[in-house]
Every structure is written in structure tokens, then in C-alpha cells.
Amino acid sequence: SQELEQSPQSLIVQEGKNLTINCTSSKTLYGLYWYKQKYGEGLIFLMMLQKGGEEKSHEKITAKLDEKKQQSSLHITASQPSHAGIYLCGADEGSGSWGKLQFGAGTQVVVTP
Amino acid sequence: ETGVTQTPRHLVMGMTNKKSLKCEQHLGHNAMYWYKQSAKKPLELMFVYNFKEQTENNSVPSRFSPECPNSSHLFLHLHTLQPEDSALYLCASSQEIRYTEAFFGQGTRLTVV
Numbered sequence: 078s079q080e081l082e083q084s085p086q087s088l089i090v091q092e093g094k095n096l097t098i099n100c101t102s103s104k105t106l107y108g109l110y111w112y113k114q115k116y117g118e119g120l121i122f123l124m125m126l127q128k129g130g131e132e133k134s135h136e137k138i139t140a141k142l143d144e145k146k147q148q149s150s151l152h153i154t155a156s157q158p159s160h161a162g163i164y165l166c167g168a169d170e171g172s173g174s175w176g177k178l179q180f181g182a183g184t185q186v187v188v189t190p
Numbered sequence: 191e192t193g194v195t196q197t198p199r200h201l202v203m204g205m206t207n208k209k210s211l212k213c214e215q216h217l218g219h220n221a222m223y224w225y226k227q228s229a230k231k232p233l234e235l236m237f238v239y240n241f242k243e244q245t246e247n248n249s250v251p252s253r254f255s256p257e258c259p260n261s262s263h264l265f266l267h268l269h270t271l272q273p274e275d276s277a278l279y280l281c282a283s284s285q286e287i288r289y290t291e292a293f294f295g296q297g298t299r300l301t302v303v
Contacts, residue, residue, distance in 0.1 A: 110291065119192065119196075120282075120292075120294040169288065177238065180233040
């Protein structure tokens, strides 16, 4: 099955600073999803990137997909307290395995004043 | 509010009890999922239902029994659980099972004593 490795596992960033989270897949990426989770709660969808080297932005969050490296990155510009939480990447295994959305272990983000 | 509602939010049960988790969505989605989230482990996909038909059972022990009576409702019946089954159980739904974002419920925090 597909494995997703996220780095770093956790990070502390000062408010106003930028941060980047990486997600590397052991297999070809077909659909890559980024979610945010507050501790003990459900996941909130952020962005989906499809095969083909996409880049998407929403407010201060930008996600990129590098299909050659089988990697995606999530970049937050000028972080705010509202950006604190756990960020998870998820990926489809592709044809023949649709619906088997696998997730990385998550990156915990703490934003300090 | 994602449109996916899970009840109860918290559940404490003994190892000999029988209980059920409920998930409901009125988003018109055709696919529904159960995930298990344990401490310090990635989200684990348990079951996938597509148009009320189970398409994935990710080697889940038989003490977990899913039921999908219609596209809007998904249940997880629990019996003779073990303490290691204590976790956050998340339900999700999506329009279809490929290339589509999943909407997650808030989860049920299950504690087995």
C-alpha cells in the first residue's frame, strides 16, 4: 500500500513567519489532498492537487505537487494563530484502488505570539 | 460544519458491551468511509462504501461491523471490543470515490474500559 511520510513531525513558528510542510509518497501520486485537523476533531479540507505538477493557493496557503519527486509541499505565508493545528496529507492510490485514501502521520503546527 | 454529523461525540463502553456509532450526511454524496485515528498513528482507513455497497474492508477485525442502509447513513456496530480499540473514529463522505474531496465528521471519541 502507499505510504506517505510527512516532515517535520512538528514545528513551532512565530506569528508572522512562513512555514513549509512536506509530504513524500512511496508510490506515484494521483490525487494529493491536504487537510487540517484541530486536536480531537474532524478534518477540514484545504486543497486537492491532481497528477501533473499542480500548484494551488487559498488565502495564505499554497500547495504544490512535484510528480517526479512524488512529493507535495504546503507553504503558509505570514502565519497566524488560526493556522495552528495538525496538517495531514492524503493520497489516492489511483486506478484500481479508488477510495483508498491513505494519510500521512501529520505535522503539528504551533504558532507563538 | 462540514455537513457530516457523527453521534455520539464521546462513548465509553465496557469490553462486553454492544454499541453503535452513527454517521449522517445530507450532501448527496455517494461514498462514505470509516477511519480510525489512534494516538501517534496515521489515520487508518477501515471501510469504504460506494452507492451503499462495501468496496473496501481494510483487514478490520470482525468485532467492528459496518452497515450502510442508504447513501446518507453509515453505522459502525461495535461488540466485544478491546482497550486498544480506544481511538477517535471518523466518518467521511465524498461525491464519488475518485478525485474528490472527502468531508469529515467531528468524530466519536471511543474509550473501551
